[in-house]
Amino acid sequence: MARRGDVLHEHILDVAKQVFLELGYERTSMDVVAARAATSKRSLYAHFPTKEALFGACIERLHTLFEGRLSVPSQYADEPLEAVVRYCARFRQLLAYAPIVRISRMGITEADRLPEASRALYASYVGVALGALAAHLAERCTVPADDAPVLAERLVGATVFGFWSRALFGLEALRDDMPDAAALAEDVDLEAVRAVVGVELGRGSLT
Structure with missing residues (x-):
C-alpha cells in the first residue's frame, strides 16, 4: 500500500535524514531522496519544494x-x-x-x-x-x-x-x-x- 499524506511526509523525513548523514548536504539530491523513499519526485516536491526546505x-x-x-x-x-x-x-x-x-x-x-x-x-x-x-x-x-x-x-x-x-x-x-x-x-x-x-x-x- 502506497504511503500518503502525513505518513509519506514522515517517511520522507526519515529517509532524507539518513541520506544527508550519508552523503552530506552538497551531494544529496532530491532524485536520490525520492528513489530511497520509493516515491515520485512529484510527491517529494509536493511536500518539500526545495532541498533546502527538506533539510530545514x-x-x-x-x-x-x-x-x-x-x-x-x-x-x-x-x-x-x-x-x-x-x-x-x-x-x-x-x-x-x-x-x-x-x-x-x-x-x-x-x-x-x-x-x-x-x-x-x-x-x-x-x-x-x-x-x-x-x-x-x-x-x-x-x-x-x-x-x-x-x-x-x-x-x-x-x-x-x-x-x-x-x-x-x-x-x-x-x-x-x-x-x-x-x-x-x-x-x-x-x-x-x-x-x-x-x-x-x-x-x-x-x-
Whole structure:
C-alpha cells in the first residue's frame, strides 16, 4: 500500500535524514531522496519544494527529538543542584551520539551558504540545553533571571563544550546507538561534573 499524506511526509523525513548523514548536504539530491523513499519526485516536491526546505524540515524534527530526549533538569533529580549535575551530564552523554556529531559538522560546513539552517541546528542542540538549564536555575536554584542564561552557558561550557569540540574534530570515540539515560553514571564522570557545578554555583558574581 502506497504511503500518503502525513505518513509519506514522515517517511520522507526519515529517509532524507539518513541520506544527508550519508552523503552530506552538497551531494544529496532530491532524485536520490525520492528513489530511497520509493516515491515520485512529484510527491517529494509536493511536500518539500526545495532541498533546502527538506533539510530545514529535518532539522525541525531533530530539534523535537533532541528536546524530548534531553528533557528538563527537574526530570533527573528532585534536588535542584543534583538536577543541574545530571542534566549537564546527560547533555554531554547525548553529544557522543555519532549522528548528532555528523549533522552538526554539516551545519558548520554549510554555515556560509545556509546560515539559517546552521543557526537552527545550533538551536536544536545547544539552544535547547541552555534554555532549559537557564529556566531551571532561575526557577529552582534562586539565580536571578537576568543572570541565569550567563550561568547556564558557563556551566555547559565547563562540563560539555570541551568534549563537544573534541568530538567535532574527531578526537573522541562516538557511538552509533542512542545513549541511554539509565547508563548516565557509566558514561559520564558525575563526580567531575559535580565539582564543576559546585565551583560555578559558588562563585556568586557572574561578571
